[in-house]
Amino acid sequence: MTQTAISETQQASNGAVQPMLEVRDLKVYFPVTKGLILPRQVGSIKAVDDVSFNIMPGETLGLVGESGSGKSTAARTIMQLIRPTAGEVIIDGQDLSKLKGAQLRQTRRRLGIVFQDPVGSLNPRMSAGNIVGEPIKIHRLHQSGQDFRDKVAALLKTVGLNAGMANRFPHEFSGGQRQRLGVARALAAQPGLIVLDEPVSALDVSIQAQIINLLQDLQEQLNVAYLFIAHDLSVVRHIADRVAVMYLGKIVEITTKEKLYANPAHPYTKALLSAVPIADPILDRKRQRIVLDGDIPSPMNPPPGCVFSTRCPVAIDECSSYVPELRETSPDHGTACIRATGYGAE
């Protein structure tokens, strides 16, 4: 049912498939103030700086970065939980960042979100059925009490839980089951896109794979698109179609999964990939190891020029003065680095 609904809206426009989500020049700046009584703005933290990407229906975009890279802020801004400083978040042709009140709530139904913490994101005093069914109630998607219970039961079944578990409370579920509840809730209002903010980071490794497989199955059945946020490049490799790498508020590289893992172009992506050890001592010892110096710089005081230049192993003088924009370095492969092959073509 969801699948047909989505494809109908797509075809309704002009025959061509429209992106499910379009993010254009998104900026989120947080003011930094000084003074308790008469606060004045002394600077700003550029948490998200000029970020643009599309996600097609049924597609998964992985958004990868270390802590402080702005990936979670980007996710929250897409959901309008944080309002952007500038830029557009377009869903079904409507710019969410311009909407307010009832209209915003109505359009935001097209988005679902799953949070990282499977304990903190479920109200301990609500039954599993009411947690999962809350979006149905809010958007009045049910005809009767019986219909509500049927819908909740169907959702629980979709995520691999028993319909009979609706009366249980969150503490009666294991970590993996709680995350399944989170996924069921995100699906309740039949969204076209689900934002998954580190959905498996808090789970034990043997449980992670269960949730990843569930997400892949659901995508196949419902044609739902995912924005999958993670610090873990190996998980993203399994679930994403395309991957965007963020550093200090900017996307430094964006391309298909195949290209990113086989031919990373940005030195930061290369370092990030080499820092993840693989579980095979013989193969791992053959891999190139790039160990970066220092920490990610403070976003309040980012370095001039390329934000990665202070830690970059291949930086040249020009890097500390020239701000590289995201450019297509090969077909379907965007890189923001003047040292990348194909960047200075013209």
Added chain:
Amino acid sequence: MSLLEVKNLSTYFDTESGLIKAVDDVSFTIESGEILGLVGESGCGKSVTALSVMGLVPSPPGRIVNGEVRLDGVDLLALSDAELRQIRGRRIAMIFQEPMTSLNPVLTIERQLTEPLELHMNMTRRQAATRSAELLDMVGIPDPEERLWGYPHQLSGGMRQRVMIAMALSCEPELLIADEATTALDVTIQAQILELMQDLTSRLNTALLIITHNLGVVARYADRVNVMYAGKIREKGKAIEIFRDPKHPYTVGLLNTVPQVEGPLSERLEPIEGDIPDLANLPPGCSFQPRCRWATEQCGVEDPTLTELTDGHVTACWEHALVNKGKVLA
């Protein structure tokens, strides 16, 4: 003689839901200059093993009911608290997971680094401060003299963990225990810290016990690996054998379930079915049997004991002859 020899260690906790055998009959050894990986998921007993070695098990509810922990032949469990204090921090040091909560927020870095040096190395405060600055420099903290007078909140997570390492290494211990020491850090910082620890162990001939759930970290750094599940060591051996030819279904399950950044990409991950068992209510027989695809009737009745397959490669599985990884990487 091994540097550390843990023999038949059992640490139990009395809880409201019943007796929990957090560590159940665990034995292993570590040699000087060696890196041993202790792998397992949450609740498998790997941290309690480390705390038992350090003599830091909270009691009550915990108690070490059996076993020996021998450092150079001396049984640490038989020592008095005062004697143990001479060893803890001096000969065995531990790096904890949380760099935020393991440092005292109201003391300067200098005070926290000089304390063990004054205590164990009979240094004056001034000597200790000079040595502390050297230590900070060694772990790669810029402007060490200045940093000494700062407080933990002025440092980033990676810097704090480096201070923890400097503190642990300050008295040049013979054994360093890193309990999920890099888990909370970003991967690029994790790589920095692990390279640093590896470098220091080889230079000072320190033994390193890496406790982690991250198989990649163990594959990259460990010489030997112990795999724990539900309080017991289920498989141990050389890292290469454990990763290339695992002989316990749980090890196989872990290796196949973890996504990798390199190597062949399968359509679907192979999860280990079911959940981690409740330690107060373990299944009969082998504790992994309800999740095991090789399980037979015998497995539900009798708990397998560790059997030696080849030199140093030991597994606790009735069906170990059938167990294999299935797919082999490149």
